[in-house]
Amino acid sequence: MSIRVIKGGLQAILQDRGRPGYQDWGVPVGGAMDDWSSRLANLLVGNDPGEAVLEITLQGMALLFESEHLIALTGAGSEVRMDGKVIPFGRAILVKPWSAIRFHPSSSGCRTYLSISGGFEIKAVMGSRSTYLPAAWGGFQGRALEAGDVLEIGxxxxxxxxxxxxxxxxxxxxxxxxxxxxxxxxxxxxSRRAVRFIKGPEWDWLSEDQQHRFSSQPFVITSRSNRMGYRLRGQPLTIIPSREMVSAAVTRGSVQLTHEGQPVLLMADAQTTGGYPRIAQVAAVDLPVCAQYRPGDRIRFIPVSFLEARQAYFDREAELLGIAKNIELNFNS
Amino acid sequence: MATERFFHLSETSAGVQFGNLIDPALHSKVMRAYHFFREHPFPGFVEAVPAYASLSVYFDPLRSARIGQMDADGLLEHLNAMLDEAMKSTDVGQEDPSSIMKIPVCYHPLLASDLEWTAEHCGLGMDELIALHTGTIYTVYMLGFVPGFPYLGILPEGLEVPRKSTPSESIPAGSVALAGRQTGIYPISTPGGWQVIGRTPILLFDPGRDPSCLLKPGDKVQFESITLHEFFQISQT
Known part of the structure; x- marks a missing residue:
């Protein structure tokens, strides 16, 4: 019961829902960048939503399945072909033995998720199978998959x-x-190009004028972007008079303002503390959208109240629970 | 009663700020609250994360929603009440003064790219610099940046140096470094902007070890100078 990696592509890593509980030791939570898509992929094949999945960035990966498997693809950023034919996202797919799956370029999105029933047989590190690339641990030997790797399936x-x-x-x-x-x-x-945000703890360090500048202009996601965070570029914002803060908590979705006046949007492998003003916090429900941006894409920030963001969070979680229940009712009756 | 109040950081976290300084008195408040929340977890509590002068509490909103009848401010009120309780109690956050973690450090230019520059910048001889750095008992104010990186304070005034204007591409694992009134140790090889004055052969963080992290928030630390020979002897074991 294994899958052979024929080509590693740009970056394919194992991710689950991350390893919360160790942030006081400086350990990032990590986990799938697009947490909605990774959970959905699991539900489609009957897995627990927290099972590890493959997070495949853009194109290039090729996999060979040696035996029959149930898989699902979600997210965006690639066109996937099985034995030459395009296969759809968001559906359970029964893969026949000795089928090959390849990830080709697509016009938008950045991260595709592949779930497999039974899950990947990988030892958990500090309670999670998520790969943490900066320290080279977790997931498959702490690194992205390469040609020749063999993934054992539960x-x-x-x-x-x-x-x-x-x-x-x-x-x-x-x-x-x-x-x-x-x-x-x-x-x-x-495919949204605008994401919602709530005020960060240092939002008031910006003048009204600068606050308006933050929410009225598009920012470009620069090539200096990865799973830890996206460096954005736009018309610079300034804090006048300039103020310094001692390091405080940051988390996935925090928007920090660097000394150059450019925002950094922290993502899944966000460090646990930071010393730059936290001007905004992207609504949790829009983080999957952010996960699908590519370098070069533009992003806009729309202010919402904390209560709106929180309600959207509850609605989203209810949606996922509903999907899980529906699938179970359909097949376990 | 505590005067500080919690605010929403995100849908899944809340924070409280005790000030905006690196200060032992502020930090002891942070540590009190940190220990109190860990010892009295509320429904949905995931973790408490201390920083220099603030504490963040992470939770699962679906489970914490039961507090205060789904009311977001009800949760904050609950956290504030817990904070008041934490500030009243005396049995948490008390450290044992006898347990000072000794960290061996080799202060040698071969292993520390900025040692000579730092000595010159501070107007100190090598022995004076080492005596100053090893003569202080530091507190682990917080861990962050990368897993197991301790922010230690407060560094003696005579060792205050600015961060590098351009961060180094790669600082070796074990590097002991300075910035402002802080000193720290890089647990893994990573880009970084602090001035490197020494290196420890001790592994600060190992996910396969229990506990993974050598230093905990609030721990007391003192550096001990070792020779190059000792450094490589310890490295091999």
Whole structure:
């Protein structure tokens, strides 16, 4: 029960929901950049939403499946072909033994997620299978996958995965692609070019004029962007009179303002503390959108109240619970 | 009653700020609150993260929502009440003065790219610099930047140096460095902007070790000067 990596592509790493609980030791939480898509991918194959998935950045990866597997693709940023034919995102797919899957360029998005029923057999590090690249630990040997790697797949599938597989063998019309998908009204629109934010603790350090400048102009996501954070570039913002702060907590979604007046948007591998003013906090529900931006894309920030952001968070979580329940009801009856 | 109040940091966290200074009195408040929240977790509590003069509390909002009938401000009120309790109590955050962690450091230009520059900048002889750096008992104010990086203070005035204007591309693991009134240790090789004056052969963070992290918030630390020979002897074990 294994998958062979034929080509590693730009960057393919294992991620789950991260390792919270060690931030007081300076350990970033990490986890999938697009947490919505990684959880959805798991649900589609009957997995627990916190199972590790492959996070594939853009194109280039090629995988060979040696035995029959149930997989799902979510997110964006690639066109995926199985034995030459394009396969859809957001559906359970039964992969036949000795099938090859390749990730080709697409016009938008950045990160594709591949889940597999049974999950990846990888030892957890500090409670998580997430790869932490800066310290080279977690995931598969602490690094991105390379040609020649062999990924072991868990032998024990749960009843729900088995039921989905049975259904695909009987009704898959030979393609192995599920006729059903999940219609999630509350799903993030991964092509959005604007994200919502709430005021950060140092928002008031900006004059009204500068606050307006932050929320009225588009920022470019520069090439100096990675899983830790995105360095943005726009018309610089200034804090007058200039003020210094002692390091305080930062988290995924925090927008810090550097001394050059350019914002940095912290992402999944965000450090736990930072010394730059935290001018904004991107709404959690829009972080999957941010995860799908590519360097060169433009981003705009729209102010919302904390209560709006919090309600959207609850709605989003309810949506995901609803999807899980629906899939279970359909196959476990 | 504590005068400081919690505010929303994100949907999944709240913060409280005791000041905006590197100061032992402020930090002892942070540590009190840190220990109190860890010892009295509320529904949905995930973790408490201390910084120089602030504390952040992370939680699962779906579980914490039960506090205060789904009311966001109800949660803040609950956290404030806990904070008041923490500031009243005397049995938390008390450190044992006898437990000072000794960290061996080799102060040698071969292992420390900025040692000579720092000595010159501070107008100190090498022995004076080492005596100043090893003669202070430091507090771990917080950990951050990368896993296991301790922010130690307060550095003696005579060793105050600015950060590098352009950060080094790669600072070796174990590097002991200075910036402002802080000193710290790089647990892994990483880009960094502090001035490197020495190197420790001790592994500060190892995810396979229990506990993974050598130094904890609030710990007391003192550096001990070792020779190059001792450095490589310890490195090999």
């Amino acid at each position: 032998a024990r599938r749960n009843g729900l995965s088995e039921a989905i597989m049975r259904d695909l063998r009987e009704h898959g019309h030979g393609s192995g692609i599920a006729h059903w998908s999940v219609a999630a009204i509350g799903a993030p629109d991964l």
